Amino acid sequence: MRYYSTNDKTAFVSLREAVLKGLPDDNGLFMPESIPNIPEDVQRQFPFWNLTEIASYVSQRFLDGDLPDSVIREIAEGAINFDAPLVQLDDNLHVLELFHGPTLAFKDFGARFMARLMAWLVRGDNQKLTILVATSGDTGGAVASGFLGLEGIEVIILYPSGKVSPLQEKQLTTFGQNITALEIEGNFDDCQHLVKQAFLDKDLQSQCRLTSANSINISRLIPQTFYYFHAATRPQLKKKPAVFSVPSGNFGNLCAGLIAQRMGAPIAHFIASTNVNDVVPEYLKTGQFQSRKSIATISNAMDVGNPSNFWRMASLYDQDLERMRKDISGYAFSDEATRAAMQEIFRRYQYLIDPHGAVGYLGWKAYSAEIQHDIQGIVVETAHPAKFVEVVEETLHMDLEIPRQLKEAADKPKLSIKLPAVFEALKAHLLHKK
Numbered sequence: 504m505r506y507y508s509t510n511d512k513t514a515f516v517s518l519r520e521a522v523l524k525g526l527p528d529d530n531g532l533f534m535p536e537s538i539p540n541i542p543e544d545v546q547r548q549f550p551f552w553n554l555t556e557i558a559s560y561v562s563q564r565f566l567d568g569d570l571p572d573s574v575i576r577e578i579a580e581g582a583i584n585f586d587a588p589l590v591q592l593d594d595n596l597h598v599l600e601l602f603h604g605p606t607l608a609f610k611d612f613g614a615r616f617m618a619r620l621m622a623w624l625v626r627g628d629n630q631k632l633t634i635l636v637a638t639s640g641d642t643g644g645a646v647a648s649g650f651l652g653l654e655g656i657e658v659i660i661l662y663p664s665g666k667v668s669p670l671q672e673k674q675l676t677t678f679g680q681n682i683t684a685l686e687i688e689g690n691f692d693d694c695q696h697l698v699k700q701a702f703l704d705k706d707l708q709s710q711c712r713l714t715s716a717n718s719i720n721i722s723r724l725i726p727q728t729f730y731y732f733h734a735a736t737r738p739q740l741k742k743k744p745a746v747f748s749v750p751s752g753n754f755g756n757l758c759a760g761l762i763a764q765r766m767g768a769p770i771a772h773f774i775a776s777t778n779v780n781d782v783v784p785e786y787l788k789t790g791q792f793q794s795r796k797s798i799a800t801i802s803n804a805m806d807v808g809n810p811s812n813f814w815r816m817a818s819l820y821d822q823d824l825e826r827m828r829k830d831i832s833g834y835a836f837s838d839e840a841t842r843a844a845m846q847e848i849f850r851r852y853q854y855l856i857d858p859h860g861a862v863g864y865l866g867w868k869a870y871s872a873e874i875q876h877d878i879q880g881i882v883v884e885t886a887h888p889a890k891f892v893e894v895v896e897e898t899l900h901m902d903l904e905i906p907r908q909l910k911e912a913a914d915k916p917k918l919s920i921k922l923p924a925v926f927e928a929l930k931a932h933l934l935h936k937k
């Protein structure tokens with residue numbers, strides 16, 4: 504399969520280039536030349552397959568011809584070795600729990616798959632691949648955990664000193680091995696700026712083989728299609744049309760859902776649920792895409808003012824707003840509404856939901872109030888509530904049980920290197936490490 508840039512549909516690159524480069528030179532985003540179809544007779548068997556089996560099959564369809572079949576299977580089975588259960592709350596309401604991976608957030612799907620694919624693509628190369636990631640919290644942990652121990656790859660995480668929660672910091676800094684955490688004396692924007700400078704520095708590029716691992720990498724989207732197929736074909740939905748409400752920030756997760764739908768997954772509609780960073784719901788309403796500075800909220804992994812995957816969505820619909828509206832409805836909610844939803848879900852269903860999932864629930868409620876037909880709502884729950892322990896405890900007035908994975912990280916010593924937010928310091932570190 505070849506990949507084009509959303510800014511130029513006539514210039515193609517190989518899978519290898521799309522994955523290892525991450526971003527095309529023209530500042531667009533890579534998209535697959537064609538979206539493979541999953542035949543109906545195969546999908547009829549999906550209700551009897553587990554997530555790993557579906558992951559393996561769908562990966563074959565995407566990567567066929569680029570990697571040997573046995574390698575594709577190994578990558579999919581190694582990456583997706585945990586479940587994504589669909590929990591029923593009501594006759595027509597379900598929660599899709601995407602937090603059963605090692606870092607308890609859905610980013611594990613993308614990060615673990617990308618890591619294994621990259622490791623295979625660089626196998627046997629004599630120059631080490633260095634992955635640079637700037638993180639404000641969740642992404643760094645998932646990427647570090649995904650790449651831990653993989654040969655030929657070094658991961659450098661930049662995070663803002665004192666600006667991530669103590670538990671998040673432990674999730675970023677306790678790995679060791681091929682993972683280095685740089686504690687930058689600055690904010691998240693400084694971290695991101697340092698990473699950008701590194702990619703622009705010709706001298707550094709000539710000495711180190713650098714790549715990025717953020718959510719714009721196409722290899723993070725492919726594995727996010729698996730759980731849409733799995734969820735939409737569960738027997739408990741009784742073959743009613745599935746509507747997914749996706750709590751969204753950078754819109755990678757929703758974009759993967761759209762790709763799954765194009766591949767033939769039985770999905771009736773998507774709900775783009777956001778916090779007050781509502782650039783995409785605004786676009787669906789007005790036809791104007793206006794990026795702006797992000798606003799801090801309690802669902803902070805969705806505090807994105809310029810959602811980059813929007814351009815992939817636009818490309819899927821050939822920039823046709825009317826067509827996009829047939830598949831996607833958008834709604835935005837305040838922190839106050841989010842907290843009230845967390846309380847309501849707990850009272851009604853005795854279900855603990857995190858602030859991101861609560862935004863998804865609100866989107867489902869808003870959408871289902873507007874339509875008549877009989878559908879099944881699936882609220883995508885993107886993180887374990889314990890990842891946002893402070894907000895959840897204060898909103899629900901209770902003590903949360905902290906899962907084993909988080910406790911283990913909390914007990915390990917922090918291993919980080921403090922650096923000023925100065926490019927020369929980062930460059931010296933990278934050159935020293937090489």
Ligand SMILES: *Cc1c(COP(=O)(O)O)cnc(C)c1O
Pocket residue numbers: 608609610641718750751752753754755756757804805859885886
């Ligand atoms: C990253 C993240 C999101 C947003 O996902 P996008 O693909 O960027 O839209 C939502 N919830 C949680 C918990 C996340 O970590």
